[in-house]
Amino acid sequence: MNAQGSRRTRPKRRSNFDQDIDFSWGVKIPMRDGVQLNATLYKPRGEAKTPVIFTLTPYVADTYHERSNFFARKGYAFALVDCRGRGNSAGDFDPFANEDRDGYDIVEWLARQPWSNGSVAMWGGSYAGFDQWSTLKEFPPHLKTIVPAASAYPGFDFPFIRNIWYPYMMQWLTLTSGKPANNAVFNDTAFWIEKYREHYLAKRPFRELDKTIGNASTVFREWLKHSVPDAYWNAMVPSPEQLRKIKVPILTITGHYDGDQQGALEHYNRHMRYGSAWAKEHHYLIIGPWDHPGTRTPKREVGGITFGEASLVDLNQLHKEWYDWTMKNGKKPVFLKERVAYYVTGEEKWKYADSLEGICRKKRDLYLSVAAKPTGAFSTGIIQPQKPGRLPPDEYVYDPLDTSQAEVERDEVKNFITDQTYVINLSGDGLVYHSKPFSEDTEITGFIRLVAWIAIDVPDTDFWVRLYEIKHDGTSIFLTEDWMRARYRESATTAKLVEPGKIERYDFNKFYFFSRTITKRSVLRLVIRPPNSIYWQKNYNSGGEVSEESARDARTGHVKILHDPEHASYLEIPTLKPVKFA
Incomplete structure (x- = not known):
């Protein structure tokens, strides 16, 4: 032409x-x-x-x-x-x-x-x-x-959240490198997914991400010196x-x-x-x-x-x-x-x-419990208004060397609110809890909170918690999420490694705001898992400087969430009226 x-x-x-x-x-x-x-x-x-x-x-x-x-x-x-x-x-x-x-x-x-x-x-x-x-x-x-x-x-919230870095920071630093707009490379989603996958699959230290991208960045390296809000x-x-x-x-x-x-x-x-x-x-x-x-x-x-x-x-x-x-x-x-x-x-x-x-000063507690009779792939546990009795803990295993997640992260997920990829592909590396169906339309507005009693057998690990509405027809609606790096469970600025096996309270209290009317017959789905993904800095569970860790530092972590009278894990939701289940 x-x-x-x-x-x-x-x-x-x-x-x-x-x-x-x-x-x-x-x-x-x-x-x-x-x-x-x-x-x-x-x-x-x-x-x-x-x-x-x-x-x-x-x-x-x-x-x-x-x-x-x-x-x-x-x-x-x-x-x-x-x-x-x-x-x-x-x-x-x-x-x-x-x-x-x-x-x-x-x-x-x-x-x-x-x-x-x-x-x-x-x-x-x-x-x-x-x-x-x-x-x-x-x-x-x-x-x-x-x-x-x-x-x-x-x-x-940038370039890390809850002290967990995300590779997008290098995508943004490339966009703002030099004087040109750089919009073409920034908007090339396929390019960035492949770069993230390359780094993730190679199990390299996070500090080498700029080399993987091909844009050596002094800003990136300066930022990594400040891994807490200092x-x-x-x-x-x-x-x-x-x-x-x-x-x-x-x-x-x-x-x-x-x-x-x-x-x-x-x-x-x-x-x-x-x-x-x-x-x-x-x-x-x-x-x-x-x-x-x-x-x-x-x-x-x-x-x-x-x-x-x-x-x-x-x-x-x-x-x-x-x-x-x-x-x-x-x-x-x-x-x-x-x-x-x-x-x-x-x-x-x-x-x-x-x-x-x-907006809503009323908080309702819904407790995590073990399903008596699992009936499907997503029946790990239940969410209920009653405190649990003396029940065994739930457990999942996080192996940092498991890179199977990259296989389902080859393409951009545009329907991120309705997508169920991260749930469907759980395989012993996360826990799922469901409520019973709501008996009436119920508005939830504000910030939820999860208080979980957890024991892990490694000095550090990361958590990713997400909440969904699952409608009667099976449609999934993403509502909110939060993260935590275990070493910062008590303070965002001071690290304290975990004593392996010790039961401790983890307070997930920085979820995103949302406002939604949960429809009659819908259920709530709570997912707790590690952010083992191409889109997040990988924690190899060793307790060392996470940005320096690589495959040789990896330790498999066993995570237990407790449900008993002394350690009742619960979800706190803001709603003006009591939650009623069918």
């Missing part, structure tokens, strides 16, 4: 660009150290001064062309700014390290421009949600509001003292299936803990039935499930109304009826509360 023919047959796409918008490419914003960041500016045509919105992104500013056009049409100047060392900005990109000072300098530079009225706000999600918090902690005088969506929280990570986010001083309204947005939900809610919860009464009254939270991209552009279909029409909130318009309220003395957005808005899946409607804790 020749170039001319290609041009003739290429379909035309109508642009949303408005001719009443002034567009300026290559605007240079000086930082305090002399480095110049690159911005692309969109502003309403005319002489009137306007408020300014900006996003600071490592993903190259061109990504948000249409979004910028929208806000410029609505009467706001919008600046797309490349992070230091990315896109057309000078300097070197050091993830999470410079956005606080750079963000401050951007705010104050924008406020001084002749077309600005001095009011500046921020927009963005994921990394551009994180850097809103990072900028805010420096208190630029002209920053009037932030709207962080899907905000990463370094040292909490001072290195804490310096990247607002301190308690800084949170107490915040005096701007905030709108936090996340989703049930947002990979950064935990980061977004950690930012929110810490502000609720340390912020002033005024600041907390002016911090709103939205939790929709969305995945990570959906926190900016919602879609009805997520992970194999189609949610109701009400799930499609026009977030561009909601942002516009929020900025009108906080920077133009407009009315508060009608959608924000109370400070917390959350979507109940199954019931397919929005509900509201004054706080996360106010």
Whole structure:
């Protein structure tokens, strides 16, 4: 095909660009150290001064062309700014390290421009949600509001969670390597699956992952020196003292299936803990039935499930109304009826509360027990309202040298909410518990908790706990999950190896938020297993530095979960009414 023919047959796409918008490419914003960041500016045509919105992104500013056009049409100047060392900005990109000072300098530079009225706000999600918090902690005088969506929280939910690293960190570091966008390699899912599988099957130390990928990374190696949420990570986010001083309204947005939900809610919860009464009254939270991209552009279909029409909130318009309220003395957005808005899946409607804790203060305990007569592949145990009698423990075996999981992880799982791969392929290396069918529709909203009495015969191991709704027709709906590295069972920052054979209490209390009406005749399924997967750092159970471990360090672990009056393992669920089973 020749170039001319290609041009003739290429379909035309109508642009949303408005001719009443002034567009300026290559605007240079000086930082305090002399480095110049690159911005692309969109502003309403005319002489009137306007408020300014900006996003600071490592993903190259061109990504948000249409979004910028929208806000410029609505009467706001919008600046797309490349992070230091990315896109057309000078300097070197050091993830999470410079956005606080750079963000401050951007705010104050924008406020001084002749077309600005001095009011500046921020927009963005994921990394551009994180850097809103990072900028805010420096208190630029002209920053009037932030709207962080899907905000990463370094040292909490990225690049590890519960101190367990995930290989995706190298995929992200490759995306943000150098100055180009690197979108093609980042989005090549097949390439990354094969690289993860290669490393997993070779049983190499996790610290060599960058070599396996083919992108030797000084950032990766620096991060591995900080395997717990220590001072290195804490310096990247607002301190308690800084949170107490915040005096701007905030709108936090996340989703049930947002990979950064935990980061977004950690930012929110810490502000609720340390912020002033005024600041907390002016911090709103939205939790929709969305995945990570959906926190900016919602879609009805997520992970194999189609949610109701009400799930499609026009977030561009909601942002516009929020900025009108906080920077133009407009009315508060009608959608924000109370400070917390959350979507109940199954019931397919929005509900509201004054706080996360106010959604549901009732907790119901459901106990894990042994099935008297196993009737199928998934009848390892049962979930029941009654405390168990004196019953034998359940047990599974985790052999770190078993790499059979790679055989079922050859392809991307797009229907991740309904997929049952991880359950179907259990073979003595995990435990499954089921409740009896619900006798009536029952809403569960909030954070579940699992208290498990466990004994293991190795000094360390990892756990992965997932909860599902299994509908009467056999459809599986993923609800929430949590992880734990045994050595951090008592503290996220201080390791304490396990005394083999000792019975100890493990408190899984950092599950993702979810809200769902469990339908009549559905059952709950609880799965407890090791995260032995190409997508997780492998714990070889030796008790050594996990990133240094390889096949030669492997120790097979036997995990027992107890069910007796002195060691009653139970699942705590938030529901307004008692749970009734058929």
